[in-house]
Amino acid sequence: xxxxxxxxxxxxxxxxxxxxxxxxxxxxxxxxxxxxxxxxxxxxxxxxxxxxxxxxxxxxxxxxxxxxxxxxxxxxxxxxxxxxxxxxxxxxxxxxxxxxxxxxxxxxxxxxxxxxxxxxxxxxxxxxxxxxxxxxxxxxxxxxxxxxxxxxxxxxxxxxxxxxxxxxxxxxxxxxxxxxxxxxxxxxxxxxxxxxxxxxxxxxxxxxxxxxxxxxxxxxxxxxxxxxxxxxxxxxxxxxxxxxxxxxxxxxxxxxxxxxxxxxxxxxxxxxxxxxxxxxxxxxxxxxxxxxxxxxxxxxxxxxxxxxxxxxxxxxxxxxxxxxxxxxxxxxxxxxxxxxxxxxxxxxxxxxxxxxxxxxxxxxxxxxxxxxxxxxxxxxxxxxxxxxxxxxxxxxxxxxxxxxxxxxxxxxxxxxxxxxxxxxxxxxxxxxxxxxxxxxxxxxxxxxxxxxxxxxxxxxxxxxxxxxxxxxxxx
Numbered sequence: 001x002x003x004x005x006x007x008x009x010x011x012x013x014x015x016x017x018x019x020x021x022x023x024x025x026x027x028x029x030x031x032x033x034x035x036x037x038x039x040x041x042x043x044x045x046x047x048x049x050x051x052x053x054x055x056x057x058x059x060x061x062x063x064x065x066x067x068x069x070x071x072x073x074x075x076x077x078x079x080x081x082x083x084x085x086x087x088x089x090x091x092x093x094x095x096x097x098x099x100x101x102x103x104x105x106x107x108x109x110x111x112x113x114x115x116x117x118x119x120x121x122x123x124x125x126x127x128x129x130x131x132x133x134x135x136x137x138x139x140x141x142x143x144x145x146x147x148x149x150x151x152x153x154x155x156x157x158x159x160x161x162x163x164x165x166x167x168x169x170x171x172x173x174x175x176x177x178x179x180x181x182x183x184x185x186x187x188x189x190x191x192x193x194x195x196x197x198x199x200x201x202x203x204x205x206x207x208x209x210x211x212x213x214x215x216x217x218x219x220x221x222x223x224x225x226x227x228x229x230x231x232x233x234x235x236x237x238x239x240x241x242x243x244x245x246x247x248x249x250x251x252x253x254x255x256x257x258x259x260x261x262x263x264x265x266x267x268x269x270x271x272x273x274x275x276x277x278x279x280x281x282x283x284x285x286x287x288x289x290x291x292x293x294x295x296x297x298x299x300x301x302x303x304x305x306x307x308x309x310x311x312x313x314x315x316x317x318x319x320x321x322x323x324x325x326x327x328x329x330x331x332x333x334x335x336x337x338x339x340x341x342x343x344x345x346x347x348x349x350x351x352x353x354x355x356x357x358x359x360x361x362x363x364x365x366x367x368x369x370x371x372x373x374x375x376x377x378x379x380x381x382x383x384x385x386x387x388x389x390x391x392x393x394x395x396x397x398x399x400x401x402x403x404x405x406x407x408x409x410x411x412x413x414x415x416x417x418x419x420x421x422x423x424x425x426x427x428x429x430x431x432x433x434x435x436x437x438x439x440x441x442x443x444x445x446x447x448x449x450x451x452x453x454x455x456x457x458x459x460x461x462x463x464x465x466x467x468x469x470x471x472x473x474x475x
Contacts, residue, residue, distance in 0.1 A: 013083050013230045013232060016230060016264060016268075016270075016271055017083070017085060017228050017230055017271075019264060020228050020263045020264060020271055020273055021087070021228065022285065023263065023273070023283050023284060023285060024087065024226060024228065024263075024273055024275070025292065026285070026292065027050070027051070027224060027226050027273075027275050027276065027277060027279075028087055028088070028089060028126065028224040028226065029089075029124070029224065029292065029294045029324070030049065030050050030224065030277065030294075031047060031048070031049045031050065031294070032047065032048075032089070032124055032224075032294045032324065033047070033294050033321065033322055033324060033325050033328075034047075034294070035293070035303050035306060035307065036306070036307065036310060036314060036318065037294075037307070037318040037321060037322075037325040037328055037329065038314060038317045038318050038321055038325075039119045039120070039121045039317070039321045039322075040119070040317065047122070048089075048091075048124075048218060048221075048223045048224070050224060050276045050277050051068070051088070051222070051223065051224045051225040051226055051257075051275075051276030051277075052064045052065075052218075052221050052222070052223050052224075052225075053065060053066055053067065053068060053088075053181075053203065053204075053205040053221055053222040053225050054066060054205060054214075054217040054218075054220070054221045055205055055206075055207040055208070055209035055217060055220045055221070056205070056206070056207075057208075057209060057210060057211045058209065058211055058212055058214075058216070058217035058220075058221075060211070061211060061212065061213050061214065061217070064214070064217070064221070065256070065257055066204065066205045067202055067203060067204045067205065067256070067257075068202065068203045068225060068227075068256060068257045068258050068274075068276070069200065069201075069202045069203075069254060069255060069256040069257075069258065070200065070201045070202070070227055070229075070255055070258050070260050070274040071198060071199070071200050071253035071254050071255050071260075072198075072199050072229070072236055072237070072239065072253070072260050072272055072274075073190075073196050073197070073198060073199070073236070073237040073239075073242070073246060073249060073250065073253070074187070074196065074197045074198075074199045074231055074234050074235070074236055074237070075194075075195065075196050075197075075234060075235040075236075075237065076135060076195065076197060076231070076233075076234050077233055077234050077235055078233035078234075080134055080135055080136070080232070080233070081132065081133065081134055081135060081231075081232050082131070082132070082133055082134075082135055082138065082185065082187075082199070082229070082230070082231055083130075083131070083132050083229070083230040083231075083232070084130070084131040084132075084183065084185065084201060084227055084228065084229050084230075085128055085129070085130050085131075085227070085228040086128070086129040086130075086131075086181075086183055086203055086222075086225065086226075086227055087126065087127070087128050087224075087225070087226055087227075087228065088126075088127055088222035088223055088224055088225040088226075089124030089125065089126060089127070089222075089223040089224050090124070090125050090126075090127050090152060090176065090179055090222070090223070091122050091123070091124060091125075091176075091177070091218050091219045091221070091223065092122070092123045092124075092125050092157075092174040092175065092176050093120075093122055093123075093174070093175050093219060094120060094121050094122070094123055094172055094173065094174050095107055095120050095172070095173045095175075096108055096109070096110060096111045096118050096119060096120055096161075096170065096172060096173075097170050097171050097172075097173060098111055098169065098170040099168055099169060099170050099171070105170065105171060108170070110320075111161060111169065111170050113161070113163070113169070113316075113320070114164065115316060115319060116316050116317075116319035116320035116326070117313075117316050117317045117319075117320040118161065118170075118172065118320040119317070119320060119321060121321055121322055122218070123174065123322060124223060124224075125176075127152065127222075129148060129150050129181075129183060130148075131146070131148045131183050131185060133146040133185060135187055135197075135231075135234075138185050138186055138187040138199075139186075139187050139188060139189070143184075143185065143186045143187070144184075146185055147182055147183065147184045147185075148182060148183045149180070149181070149182040149206075150180065150181055150182070151178070151179075151180045152176070152178065152179040152180070153178055154175075154176055154177055154178045155175075155176045156173065156174070156175050156176075157173075157174040157176075158171050158172070158173055158174075159171060159172040159174070175219075176219070177209075177219035177220050178207060178209075178220065179205070179207050179219075179220055179221070179222070180205075180206045180207045180208070181203065181204055181205050181206055181207070181222060182203075182204050182206055183201065183202070183203055183204075184201070184202045184204070185199070185200070185201045186199075186200045186201075187199050187200075188200075190249055194245060194246070196237070196246065196249065198249070198253065199229075201227060201229070201274070203222070203225060203227065205220075205221065205222055207220045224276070225276065226258070226273065226274055226275050226276060227258070227260075227272075227273070227274040228263070228271070228272070228273060228274075229260075229271070229272035229273075229274065230270060230271050230272075231270050232270065233270070234270055235269045235270065236262060236269055236270065236271070236272045237250070237269075238261075238262055238281050239253070239255075239259075239260055239261065240261065240280070240281060241281065255274075257276060258274045258275065258276060259274070259275050259276070259277065259278045259279060260272050260273070260274040260275075261273055261274075261275065261279045261280060261281045261282070261283065262281040262282055263282065263283070264282065265282065265284075266282045268282075286300075288300070288342045288343055289343075290304070290331060290335055290339050290343070291327075291328075291331045292324075292327075292328075293328055294324060294325075294328065300343045301340075301343035301344055304332050304335060304340065304343060307328065307329065307332040308332050308333070310329075315329050315333075386428075386429050386430050386431040386437065387429060387437075388429060389429060390429050390437055390439070390463050391463075392463050392464075392466060392467070392468050393467060393468055395468040397426060397429075397439065397463070397466070397468055398426060398429055399426055399427060399428055399429070400425065400426065401425070401426040401468065401469075402423060402424070402425050402426075402444070402468075402469040403423070403424055403425075403426060403439070403441065403466040403467060403468055403469055404421065404422075404423055404424075404466065404467040404468075404469055405419045405420060405421065405422045405423075405424055405441070405461060405465065405466055406420060406421075406465055406466060406467050407419065407420055407461065407465045408465065416461075419443070419459070422443055422444075422445070423443070423444045423445070423469065424441035424442060424443050424444055424459070424466075425441060425442055425444060426439050426440070426441050427440045427441060427442055427453065427458055428440045428458075430460075436462070437462070437463060438460045438461065438462060439460070439461050439462070439463060439466060440458035440459070440460055441458060441459050441460075441461060441466075442458060442459070443459070
């Protein structure tokens, strides 16, 4: 195990990394507990979606990986030290036990209290592993001396559950499995006229666990694993928008299961966040967001309104699921009206319009519903004339005809394959700007079919991608 390094002085790199952690928290907890934030919800039966590093023996069972690799370009300039921090969640399996009259504890499926309902749950405990090393020691054969290894041994924790008078009703039992890993940094100066180095940091799960499915592997896994990188006096180059001279070098970088982006406020170049999900450079939290909701691709307004609509029983179960879930319920219950209104939307930027105003484009759908859909072949004077019917399997198919959708493998839209075998009604025969014929259809079982007809939002298939349906009694 590498010797421990002293922490950087307060107010410098550590303060900067603290700011990056705030933005990285949604990465760490992405999908941690999904609306409606109850353990019994079907959505929460598949959790821990991103950045899961499993033991090496478990990679074949669940399609997960045992390591991450981050490659970035660094201009050392006056930098002489690298600071790295690995963050991840470590599963703690929680069970619920009731205290019996004989003084013994018995595991139960739930323990009901006035303000919450306690149930078994897999909690995620945040872990941090730090690396502080001189850049000069990350090159050549000496780089292996800077490898940081860590070992989180198995452990069991007990938390008493008390009633309103302070008496013990039961206890929560949290079990943690062994988890071992390592961080390997390596720096190499690239040839050429520019003084730039390739910095590689790999994270390995080295836990000696037997092969098993995903459920068995998760307690030994790093979940939501990501890296925070800081170079004092150095400059990281953007991987998505590098300087022109650096593009060839960026193209040769290899990032496995991570996406490194510049972090911190715009203009800062000494911080990097290597994330298991795709982000833009300098990611930031929306100012309107009142707090973390822990839901994948969360939309604060919708989740807040739906959470506020939970019954009191459902809120009690959510509070008993997890402290973070309880925090979401309390957050939504205490949102002032002005904060809730802010969630409705925001203008991030304005574009100056210098052209004189004129009549509305007839090809646009206006807010009041007037106008036409964005492109309607029937309204486009440049579109080729389309026949009213087209022959399919020897039968005339046109407006009002019912068809069976049979899209083939040549379709470029993968979602169309899910519509194979569905029944639909033809609304029109149209041509595109290249003169090719298409059938505009609406699915028969689409509950929004009337709205689609009103707005002209159809699905389009070529004649050889449908089969006519004969009505009962039709020859």
